[in-house]
Amino acid sequence: MPIAYSPKNLAKFQSLIALFLLCLALSILSDKFLTFSNLWNVMRQISVNICISVGMTLIVLTAGIDLSVGSVLALCGAITAGLLKNGIELPGQNLFIGFTVLGAILAGALSGSALGAFNGWAITKFNVPPFVATLAMLTVARGLTMLWTGGFPISGLGDTFLFIGTGWFLGIPVPVWISIVVVALAVFLTDKTRIGRYIYAIGGNESASRLSGINVNKVKIIVYTIAGALAAVGGIMVTSRLDSAQPNAGISYELDSIAAVVIGGTSLSGGRGSILGTVQGAIIIGVLNNGLVLLNVSPFWQQVVKGLVILLAVIIDKSNSKNE
Amino acid sequence: MTETATLLEVKKVTKRFPGVVALDEVSLSIEAGKVTALIGENGAGKSTLMKILSGVYLDFEGEFYYKGEPARFSDPKDAQQHGVAIIHQELNLIPYLTIAENIFLGRELVTQYGTMDKSRMRKRTQELLDRLKLKVNPDSQVFKLKVGQQQIVEIAKALLTDAELIIMDEPTSAITGAEVEVLFDIVADLKSQNKAVVYVSHKLDELFRIADNYVVLRDGKSIESGEMAGMTQDQLISKMVGRKIEVMRKTTDRGVCEPLLEVKNLSLKSRLKAGNVLSNVSFNIGKGEIVGLFGLMGAGRTELLETIFGLHPARSSGQVLLGGQSICCDSPARAIAAGLALVPEDRKKDGLVLGLGVKNNISLTTLQEMEQLGTLNDSKECELADHYISELRIKTPTKEQKAKNLSGGNQQKIVLAKWLATRPKVLLLDEPTRGIDINAKTEIYKLIIRLADEGLGILMVSSELPEILAISDRILVMAEGRLTGEFLASEASEDGILKKAISAMQ
CATH class of the missing domain: 3.40.50.300 (P-loop containing nucleotide triphosphate hydrolases)
Structure with missing residues (x-):
């Protein structure tokens, strides 16, 4: 019997199949769906969620969670925009530091890493549950964003910077390129490196991992740091696309990100799942969002539909893993 | 009436x-x-x-x-x-x-x-x-x-x-x-x-x-x-205790051999209440020696192994020497580097990552050696897994098979394999045959004896007296966190051991 048709193999591709059916339905229902401008637009939007969700996947694989990604995204976008536009003036010292585009981006990414590392430190050093530690960071980072921006958008960031969010390279939007690189690196990390294996081992059985001599805390801090850095990358992309750092950017992005991870088949109890699954999950959510808009579904109903899809995906996944 | x-x-x-x-x-x-x-x-x-x-x-x-x-x-x-x-x-x-x-x-x-x-x-x-x-x-x-x-x-x-x-x-x-x-x-x-x-x-x-x-x-x-x-x-x-003992190891009188592992005055404070879980435990294990450790539930056997392995650094005191060198085991990683290995009592909870495959479980302790230019070398991992699958006769359809799908005996062999891969000098075994069938037990006894013959020092905790008597050279008895008895295999009897384990509790 050809393996491709066995139900077990079919289950592996279920999210791809769901995605295909979704696209098929949308192209029949709406003549705008299957157009280049729409598809590239969808891809551009999805790129941000993919970046965040890759970090989220690594964390969820260790049986953790990160609720702070949306706020970290906003803060890092604002830091990058602020530094680029205004630089830093040290009060009383008559010293002004200006930032190049690259410098501002690096500063934004480093801030994200630092916030992520802080999450990891609080979780491992004080045994704070990830849910609580990152919930605290969600509030802290949002507050810092407000302080940094004074509550107003930072706009007018220059053409070079806008290239990141709106530019094209080899016929493909730059954000899509960025997410491809992020995904490729993350797949490499999870499949080919020691850290990757430790991530799965810790999520699968933390106690056995510790007894095997794995420095569990170090691995966790690394994972939260990566997630923070990727949230910053997302923030820079959003800021660039809008040519503006919004103090309210990224609100509830953590939910879309967790949804992508879960729809992609990663178990919230850790140890099981994959980066590529999450990519599929993020695409499904993005296409669904886009389709509901094209079909003029009211925003209220959009939320209802999205929620039900998430629930359905997890129910299907549960029954699959039972059959395993 | x-x-x-x-x-x-x-x-x-x-x-x-x-x-x-x-x-x-x-x-x-x-x-x-x-x-x-x-x-x-x-x-x-x-x-x-x-x-x-x-x-x-x-x-x-x-x-x-x-x-x-x-x-x-x-x-x-x-x-x-x-x-x-x-x-x-x-x-x-x-x-x-x-x-x-x-x-x-x-x-x-x-x-x-x-x-x-x-x-x-x-x-x-x-x-x-x-x-x-x-x-x-x-x-x-x-x-x-x-x-x-x-x-x-x-x-x-x-x-x-x-x-x-x-x-x-x-x-x-x-x-x-x-x-x-x-x-x-x-x-x-x-x-x-x-x-x-x-x-x-x-x-x-x-x-x-x-x-x-x-x-x-x-x-x-x-x-x-x-x-x-x-x-x-x-x-x-x-x-x-009337069970027939099948003596599997003819212990040669090895005289006074030089100690490989020395434990001196090891104590462990209780996490929950005042007082000690372990009190001034001292003993030696020689090269090639199998020491059986018997005690009833709650005697502190598991805690002793865990403390030697560096799992309770904050609450423990005392000294552990390996080959004459003092080793400071404040984490499992240090203990492993020093040459210790611990096969834990509960293999599902502490021994295996059940969702990972046989191969990945075996290589978990030695992933550093599996690296080449920062990436894991799959062929090295396969080699390691194949080696132990055949040497320990682990019965598994493939080396990718998830550990949770194997029988208890084969799971225990995977745990042993991952520890042998670290090439330890001293093997700490906590109930190594718990919950596995009689054939797998016999295989594990033979393996333990072979490892001792190859020069490892082995400390085996067991609640099964017959198995302790069958393969130990020397037997230590614990009760309430203290060593209460020591027997050479030649002079040990089930009654004698059990009396030492029980008497301290009265």
Whole structure:
């Protein structure tokens, strides 16, 4: 019997199949769906969620969670925009530091890493549950964003910077390129490196991992740091696309990100799942969002539909893993 | 003499777990108005039998009669309603609920309006606590009580229902002196009300005070039963241990060999209460020597291995030397680097990542060596896995097979493989044959002996005396966190070891 048709193999591709059916339905229902401008637009939007969700996947694989990604995204976008536009003036010292585009981006990414590392430190050093530690960071980072921006958008960031969010390279939007690189690196990390294996081992059985001599805390801090850095990358992309750092950017992005991870088949109890699954999950959510808009579904109903899809995906996944 | 009625009877009960027969055609009859002592070593099948009697395990073979009628309980609650109550050894209380809420959990009294009748429940609880002479408020939360008091609450819970049969599993493991006397009064009281009591304890002197009958279990079989009167402690002990010993290792007298692992004055403070879990434990293990470590439940055996392996750095004191060098094990990583390996007691909880494959579990301890230019080299991992799959004869369809799909014996071999891969100098084994079938046990014994012959020092904790006697060169006995005895294999006997393990507890 050809393996491709066995139900077990079919289950592996279920999210791809769901995605295909979704696209098929949308192209029949709406003549705008299957157009280049729409598809590239969808891809551009999805790129941000993919970046965040890759970090989220690594964390969820260790049986953790990160609720702070949306706020970290906003803060890092604002830091990058602020530094680029205004630089830093040290009060009383008559010293002004200006930032190049690259410098501002690096500063934004480093801030994200630092916030992520802080999450990891609080979780491992004080045994704070990830849910609580990152919930605290969600509030802290949002507050810092407000302080940094004074509550107003930072706009007018220059053409070079806008290239990141709106530019094209080899016929493909730059954000899509960025997410491809992020995904490729993350797949490499999870499949080919020691850290990757430790991530799965810790999520699968933390106690056995510790007894095997794995420095569990170090691995966790690394994972939260990566997630923070990727949230910053997302923030820079959003800021660039809008040519503006919004103090309210990224609100509830953590939910879309967790949804992508879960729809992609990663178990919230850790140890099981994959980066590529999450990519599929993020695409499904993005296409669904886009389709509901094209079909003029009211925003209220959009939320209802999205929620039900998430629930359905997890129910299907549960029954699959039972059959395993 | 009044005619005694048989309350509960089981005949030829067999209970199998994957790969193990836990009970093998056990028969037992429990009489009303009598206290029946259930005796046996750890792993003899006592817990399994009690779980069958109290409706926890439902799928077993054999006949089960309750009040003379064939019966099968459908679940623990059904057993309760039929009048079987059990006091578990491990406390089954909900810490943040009050005593009264715990005692009435699942059988709350309600008022005519359907709300909980708190005052009636509190009153009943107070009566029970008075009867048990426990002077605490029924509204205190359980986690604030001492362990001994919690044990009494557990007993109160069993007394609430008007049970016909009360099973007590090591009820005195956490209580002392006056509380024990109160418990014995209660038992006598229950007897006079013509209730049946099944009493499980390691403390033989207690059994002589309160039990009328005894049943001895050994290796999942019921060996003997009879009346307590006329028996002596030594007779009972010899019945518990009467298993044939198949000596597998002809220990050559290796004279005084130089010590490989030296443990000096190792102590471990208790996490929960004042006092020590380990007190000044000192011993040596020579190169190529197998040292068996015996002790009853709670003697501190597992804690000893964990402390040597660096799992409790904050609470421990003392010195560990390996090959004359002091090693400071404050983490498993350090211990592994020094040359120690620990095969933990609970392989599913601490030994394996069940969701990972055989190959990935084996390489988990040595991933550093599997790296090339920062990436994992799959062919090296396969080589390692293939090596141990064939050397330890791990039965698995492929090396990608998830560990959770293998039998207990093969899982244990994976754990051994991952530790052998670190090329340890000393192997710490905690119950290495627990829950695996007899063939796999024999294979593991042979492997341990071979490793010792290759020069490893081995410390093997086991609750199974026959296996300790079969392969150890030397045997250490622990009780209550201290070493209480040491025997050379040539002069060790089951009785002698068991006496050392039990005597310290009295």
